[in-house]
Amino acid sequence: MxxxxxxxxxxxxxxxxxxxxxxxxxxxxxxxxxxxxxxxxxxxxxxxxxxxxxxxxxxxxxxxxxxxxxxxxxxxxxxxxxxxxxxxxxxxxxxFGPAPAFLFAAAALPFAAFHSLTDLYTGYIYDSWAIAMAVCGLVMRLPHGLSAVVDGALGAAAGFAVIGAIIIVSRGKMGVGDAMLMLGIGAFMGLKMTLISLYLGFLAGGAVVLPLLAAKRVTRKSAIPLGPFLCAGMFFSMLFGGAMLYFLGYAASWPWI
Ligand SMILES: [Zn+2]
Known part of the structure; x- marks a missing residue:
């Protein structure tokens, strides 16, 4: 009820x-x-x-x-x-029901929607709002103590590092905006759930882009906005990340328990 x-x-x-x-x-x-x-x-x-x-x-x-x-x-x-x-x-x-995780989801969602839409409309992710998202995620972790804040910081660092590595390896297939976006997503999701977010985000991107490539609707050189896929990864991770971690033998950390 x-x-x-x-x-x-x-x-x-x-x-x-x-x-x-x-x-x-x-x-x-x-x-x-x-x-x-x-x-x-x-x-x-x-x-x-x-x-x-x-x-x-x-x-x-x-x-x-x-x-x-x-x-x-x-x-x-x-x-x-x-x-x-x-x-x-x-x-x-x-x-989630009435739990802290729902508050995190409700706060992260408008940021994610904004970043997805600016990426779709303009191909641009606004750094300042990605940083604002990260700060918001870290501040919301404060009441649960230092370990929760550190988990958010590690998530932000991991997300930024993974996309940063892809930028370097692919010589700019992904933009710095995508790495900045992962700062925000990581701060909300924490380390383990950030890795699940990235995995599901790339899966979602592949599921959409590969058929388009096969049908020659896009080419390998097309500029495909990746922000919406990273945000979709965050959303799917909120829904299924806990169960996936459990399956792998890990427990999700606060607030995603
Ligand atoms: Zn009118």
Whole structure:
């Protein structure tokens, strides 16, 4: 029962966070400030959106995907970001229930969504927000003591080192942004879960990219954004990492127990 309520709450929180991360990524794309007072406006008629235009999921459905004033189509990426955010966070709520791991997941998800979307929209991962993600992960570990903070720092270092090594070996197939992103993911996940994240992230990347290569939809020289795959790895690791570690004979460390 408790879990059902949390999952319902997580659905709407996830939709709101997805919406926020998408708006922030789109504004970062066009170089607009997204903090402070600047209001969201309709791209077509410029009307400032009011609270009832901004209810996650419901506004889009109620308005039939069109602007209330001018009837212009609202880009569906807004709706997709909300649906995906809602789905991911409610899955994690169902997985963890009311536990510290859920708070970590809820805090990491908007960062991961933002980084994935800026990477998709612009091919760029913002270092400052990757560092902010790492700081957030480390700070959230403070209440559990020094060993938890050290685990986060080791995760960040390991993630950065693995991608850094790939950058050097592949002579720039992956960008420094991807290594910075792993600082953030590592701080949230801790050492063992970071390694699982990388493994699942590369698996997810291979599962998507290899068929595209085979079908010649992309070439080996195409710039494929890797941030979304690293973030997918983090998400899958949150869901399955504990079980995978158990299978390998290890215990997941706090908070992913
Ligand atoms: Zn409009």
């Amino acid at each position: 408790e879990k059902a309520i949390l999952t319902f709450f997580a659905f709407w929180l996830g939709a709101a966070l997805g919406s926020f991360a998408n708006a922030a990524a789109m504004r970062a794309d066009v170089g607009k400030k997204w903090w402070g007072k600047e209001r969201s406006v309709c791209d077509a008629c410029g009307r400032a959106l009011s609270a009832r235009d901004l209810v996650p999921l419901l506004s889009f459905v109620a308005l039939g995907g069109r602007c209330r004033s001018c009837g212009a189509k609202i880009p569906p990426r807004h709706f997709f970001a909300e649906i995906v955010g809602a789905a991911l966070l409610s899955l994690l709520a169902w997985r």
